[in-house]
Amino acid sequence: MKNIDEWLTLYGRDHQNPTNKLIHWFCVPAIMFAVLGLLWCIPFHPYEWLNISTIFYSFALIFYLRLSFPIFLGFIVIGGLMLYTNAALFNHFGTSTYAYILLGVFVVAWIFQFVGHKIEGQKPSFFEDLQFLLIGPAWLMHFVFKKIGIKYN
Numbered sequence: 175m176k177n178i179d180e181w182l183t184l185y186g187r188d189h190q191n192p193t194n195k196l197i198h199w200f201c202v203p204a205i206m207f208a209v210l211g212l213l214w215c216i217p218f219h220p221y222e223w224l225n226i227s228t229i230f231y232s233f234a235l236i237f238y239l240r241l242s243f244p245i246f247l248g249f250i251v252i253g254g255l256m257l258y259t260n261a262a263l264f265n266h267f268g269t270s271t272y273a274y275i276l277l278g279v280f281v282v283a284w285i286f287q288f289v290g291h292k293i294e295g296q297k298p299s300f301f302e303d304l305q306f307l308l309i310g311p312a313w314l315m316h317f318v319f320k321k322i323g324i325k326y327n
Contacts, residue, residue, distance in 0.1 A: 178241040178327050182316055185309045188296040197290035201283040202310045208280035210253070211260040215273040228257060237308050244326045248315050 176184075189195055213227035231253050239246040264272050291298050299306035319326040 175240070178245065178312070178316075181241065181305075181309045182313055185299050185306055185313045188291070188294065188299045189313070191290070191294040194290035194294040197286050198310065199314060201286045201290070202314055204279055204283040205287070206311055207256050207260070208276045208283065210256050211264070211276040212273060212280065214257075214260045214264050215269050215276070217269070222261070223257075227260065231257065234308055237305075238312065241312065242326050244319060244324055245312050245315055248319065249311070252311075252315070 189198060210227050210231060213230050214225060216226040218226050235246060235249060235253070238249050266272075267275065287298065299309070316326045
């Protein structure tokens, strides 16, 4: 298994162009939020917080924990905020309306991602390995951690 630095280096090689990086700063969180929200909309709610979204995110957290404890803690906070916000918006809009809103966010964000990679001249990393779909958010978080002086590895 690759360590966090190996993953970030591999991901970073396809994300050198400043425009592509900027697009990723907006679109990766939007996609993460939309995925968690769309999974929240799947009708499986035996308890308010036990649903497809929280189960899926729990597995993602295990992935992050295996890579980096600080990144794992960061994603407990970020994911918790995203899940909480999705729950509130789901309750406000209802399943169908909210699912359509999230689907729109998801599609638009991916269009921008592909535009960014066209500008970059590189295909998205997840074409090589689907695990890069989880590395993208960690790649952004590692920059935040470096900026505020938190060691991520």
